[in-house]
Amino acid sequence: MGDQPTQQLFILDGMALAYRAFYAFITSPMRTSAGLNSSAMFGFTNTVASIIDKESPTHIIACFDAGKETARHLLYPQYKANRQTMPDELRASIPYILRILEAMRIPILRMPGYEADDLIGTLTLHAEQRPAMYSYMVSQDKDLGQLLSPTCLMWKPGKRSAEHELIDCERFTADWGIQTPEQIIDILALMGDASDNIPGIPGIGEVTAKKLIAEYGSVEELLARTAEIKGKRRLVIEENADKAILSKKLATIDRHVPLEFDLDSGKRQEYDADALCAILHELEFKQLATRLCGGRPNVQWQPGDLFSPTPAAEPETHTAPPAQNSDGQMLLFEESSLKTIDDIPHTYHLVTTEEERNSLITRLAAAPLWSFDTETTGLDPLQDKLLGMSFAFTPHEAYYVPVTDGFDLQTFRPAFDSAAEKIGHNVKFDLEVLHANDLATSGPYFDTMLAHTAIAPQLRHNMDDMAENLLSYSTIRLETIATKDGAIDTASVPLETLARYAAEDADITLQLALHLKPQLEKQGIAALMQNIEYPLLPVLASIEEEGMNIDPAILAHASGEMGLCLEAIRERIDTAVGRPININSPKQLGDLLFGEMKLLEKPKKTKTGQYVTDEETLRRLVPSSPLVADILEYREAAKLKGTYLDALPRFISPKDGRIHTTLLQMVTATGRLASQSPNLQNIPIRSEAGRLIRRAFIPRNEHYAILSADYSQVELRIMAALSGDPHLIEAFQSGRDIHTETAARVFHIDRQDVTPDMRRAAKTVNFGIIYGISAFGLSQRLTCSRTEAAQLIDSYFSEFPQVKTCMDDLITTATHNGYAETLCGRRRLLPDLASANGNLRTAAERTAINTPIQGTAADMIKLAMIRVHNLLEGKRSRLIMQIHDELLIDLHESEHDIIPSVIAAMQGALPLPNGVPLAVDANTGRNWLEAH
The missing domain is CATH 1.10.150.20 (5' to 3' exonuclease, C-terminal subdomain)
Known part of the structure; x- marks a missing residue:
């Protein structure tokens, strides 16, 4: 390690340490006198305190996941899909752990869109830029091994009373049989990672992966030299090349997170002894409190309004309080305080006769509001079978209607056509299920998932967690009643059991709505939801149902053209260099651009000494060499070929031959829509590859054209x-x-x-x-x-x-x-x-500055979607997609006269103050490219 550092940064992998502490006591968990499982809090605090006592860090920071989807989920929706749900008692521990860290005055880093590993990677990179600082990653995660360097080590907590282990580059590379720590990424890309659901290449395990990377050095080099591999293994590797490249992207830690965080903000501080002692006494860790802060008097909190913490007037012995999130919202997590269906009186009805159904329909049609939910055989609303529907008018009473073969769903049309407010959780899904079964619906709607997202975007929005946090209620979990041979099989659940589960869903959804409505009013966002987000639900459902027509032959032809283009660029690069070069190899590129051509006097290097060749670096070099422009062009073309031209055909539905993306309504901070499976929002328009992709999106048949209506400079x-x-x-x-x-x-x-x-x-x-x-x-x-x-x-x-x-x-x-x-x-x-x-x-x-501008643009396009959707009601033309400021319509040949009305609807969606006009460019074409 050379000279000892004058600064030592310890980075806590927060969630990993919490899991480790929780499971260390799994056979005999620690509990407070109120029944709260305190194992994770005790083990976590003990580990952190020991590090501070024994290692005397100059800096210490804790990193946690933000609980949001990351770029990896957008790249591969199945990322971490197999990971087991966090145990409820561990989830209840996290807010306490965060409070402990705050009392210890240890900064907590979380950032939506990034995992804790990305934050750790970025922090260690910042630390490497300080010559006197060493960083220590407190974790057992092998994935973090890719970050190791001469000044970055892994501090691996010991088991039970065992001493910790310090893992450096030399030990890690020796353990894995690799030359550099970064090659663990290549090994994971080949063997996959079951814990993160990284696919890897089928049939290649750890031993084979190590052998291949030892021989070829990287995934890219292996794929470039598959001709050297004999037998069936070559075929398997070549057929799964895309999986290997995808897996490598998924396994690579992002070290360039825009943290805006100064490492000196993580300088070690003295504990807030009063606050720390208070929470340790709450958790009944008296000896730990005495050890860390001298056993100051206990300070307690008692429950107040769910969204407004209130200090207790008098301490209460052995009271485990609601935890608080970063916005001061109290979350009722204690396992012992959660009620279940067996604790609360309720009346749930199984509706099986025609007389009972007619009575229910009459009540629904006349009621001012009710909640509803659908039960299906799976999560595809367009193809899975509808098993039943549940409804609730008042809390603690609900109805379940099984949908059997020969059931006339149209009998419920008067209910869904009524003026009643229809309340649901993820309403868009239920609307698509009903529409797929030819049952039309009309608003107004109230969506508890969207309401909670608007009120507390940083929290989890599934109904189970919301019920725990907002109602102190533990719901029946689907996996507990429908798991069969390791998989969810809703269709095999006994009718009475499914009825009880479904009725509870409608009941809890109604209770959540009644709870959330005042909060929307209190936060001043009720009008936003009523005027934009809820009316948008049937629009998005319709777009997802309609899908977009795509010509696989055009994609295949475009893929071939792009392949020829890639070969031409590759030959141009090889000619300019004077020898063949692997464009996919960052090492070869770095050595060429900075070692040979010396395009920069002081080029950046990675921790392993390899030159940095990311897109940002290369774009700055374009004026210096046309070769760099060719490299960037090759990279973009190769990415788009793999992500769209070759991948889009896999998303074509066998049911109707169209692509049905999923639109995400409120996942972005500005309110912009996002899409996934596939992501159609990121197709570039100005590049040749982007134009090739757009050319493949065509009207539904020869009687239609694509109409593109696009806001100009909005x-x-x-x-x-x-x-x-x-x-x-x-x-x-x-x-x-x-x-x-x-x-x-x-x-x-x-x-x-x-x-x-x-x-x-x-x-x-x-x-x-x-x-x-x-x-x-x-x-x-x-x-x-x-x-x-x-x-x-x-x-x-x-x-x-x-x-x-x-x-x-x-x-x-x-x-x-x-x-x-x-x-x-x-x-x-x-x-x-x-x-x-x-x-x-x-x-x-x-x-x-940006939010009022970009957010207003997001509101405007959503309002435009609602207006255009309503304009097209009863017509053959259909709204089929929204991309940023652009609406796409399948326009019937007999309805070209509606184009001015579409433009007017968009221009009038949100009139701007001070007389600023809105401009809309509208064009038609035989495909999306021609229309744009």
């Missing part, structure tokens, strides 16, 4: 409207090109003298301002000096002064309120605006 128009800047408003009102207008003003020239380069620079400034771009960021995008970039920004604000005033006002208002808000009232909490950490505060200020 975010810039929103900025003009919010700021009220007269120059921007006048430019939009007159229909002049906004980027030319901006260039003329910032460069102080006439419009006719604006060059293409000037217009491009102005365009970068226009869009950069929306995101609060800095002079450094602008200089990177324009490849100019920071001084020139700063002058451009200053000139922009000089010419458009009200934009600067608007940005300052947005930050001030958000700081005062604690959130940023769109024109429609969508809110985004920004607690970091009050942070003492300058980096966190600056990032939050940029978000405070």
Whole structure:
């Protein structure tokens, strides 16, 4: 290890340590006198305290998963799908562990969209840039081995009373039979990882994977040299090449998370002894409290309003309080306090006769509101069989209607056509199930999943967890009644058992709705849900049901063309280099660009000494060498070929030959829609590969065309409207090109003298301002000096002064309120605006500027979708997709006259203040490419 470091950063793999502590006592768990399982809290605290006592770290930080989907889930929806659900008692322990860390004054890092491993990887990379700092990853996870370096080690807790182990590069590589720690990624890519559901290559286990990587060095090199492999193994590897590449992406830790976190914020601090002692006494760890903080008097909390913690007037002995999340929301987690169906009086009805059904339908049609749920044989609403429906009018009473062969579902049309508010949990799924069975529905709707997402986006939104947290109730779990031969088989559940389960679902959904409605009002977002999100549900259901027609022959032809294009680029690169080079090998590329060509004086290197060749680095080098542009073009083309051209045919439904993506309504912070399986939101428009992909999306038959209706420069128009800047408003009102207008003003020239380069620079400034771009960021995008970039920004604000005033006002208002808000009232909490950490505060200020703009654009397109969907009701044409600011419609040949109405509907979806007009470009074509 060389000289001893003057700084030692210990990074806690929080969830891994919590699991380890919980299972260490699994055969004889520790419990408080109130029955709370305290094993995880005790083991976790003991481990952290021992590290602090024995290792004397100068810095210590804890990393946790954020509980959100990550880029890996978007890349591979089955990622971690096989992982068992966290035990309820362990889940109940996490809020206590977070409170313990806060009392120990250890920073807690979580970031939506990233796993704890990514945060750890980023922190260790930052630490490597400090010559006097060593980092120690407190974990047993082999995946973290890829991060090891001469200054980054793994501190592996010992079992029971055993001493911890310190694992360095030399030991790790020797254990795995590899040359560099990073090659563990290649081994995992081949053998897969059952715990994370990383597929790997079928038939290749750990031994074979080690052997292949020892011989070939990397997955990419192995795939490039499969001709050297004999027998069946070669065929298996070649047939599963895409799986290997995918698996490597899934196994690779992201070391460039935009944390905006200064390592010095993790400097070791003294405990908050009073707070630490209070929670240790709550958990009845008296000896641990005496050891760590001298046994100060106990301080307790007692339950208050679910969303407003209230200090107890008097301590209560042995009271395990509700845990609090980061927003101060109390979550009722104690296992002993959760009620079940056997604890609460209820009346659940099994409806089997025609008379009972007719009576229920009459009540449904006349009631002001009711909850409903569908039971199906699986999770595909378009193809799985409907088994039954459940309904509830009042808490603790519900009805289950089995749907058997010959059942006339149309008898329920009066109920679903009524003016009653229909309440559900994940309503979109239920609507698709009913529509697939030819039962039409109408609103209004209330979705408890969406409501809870709007109120507490950082929490889990499945009904089971919500029932525990909000109602102190433990629901019947499907896996406990429907598991057969290791798989869920709902169809085999006895009728009475399924009826009880389904009726409880409708009952709990109704109770959750009654609980959440006042919270929506209290937080000022009820109107947003009623006007946008709930009316959007049938629109999204319709889009998913319709699907998009795609021509696999065009995709196959495009894949072939792209393959030829890739070969041409490869030959061009080989010719320029003077020898064959493996473009997929970061090592070969790095050695070429920086070792031989020396395109940078001080190129960045990875922890293993390999040159960094990521996209950001290469894009900065494009002006220096046309070879780099070819490399980037090859990478993008290869990615799109594998992700779309070759993969899209696998998503074609055998039922109707169309692709049915899943639209995610509220997973983004701005309110933008996302899509998965497949993700159609990330298909580029300007690249040749993107154009080839769009060409394959075609109308449903020869009597239709694709209509594309696309908002023009909507975010810039929103900025003009919010700021009220007269120059921007006048430019939009007159229909002049906004980027030319901006260039003329910032460069102080006439419009006719604006060059293409000037217009491009102005365009970068226009869009950069929306995101609060800095002079450094602008200089990177324009490849100019920071001084020139700063002058451009200053000139922009000089010419458009009200934009600067608007940005300052947005930050001030958000700081005062604690959130940023769109024109429609969508809110985004920004607690970091009050942070003492300058980096966190600056990032939050940029978000405070961007959210009202980008979020308003998201609201606008959603409102447009609702209006266009309603416009098309009763017509042959159908809304089939939304991509960013664009709507796609299957337009029947007899209905071309509706195009002006579509444009008008979009332009009137959300009128902007200060008279800023909205523009919509609408075109038709034989495919998506022609129409766009």
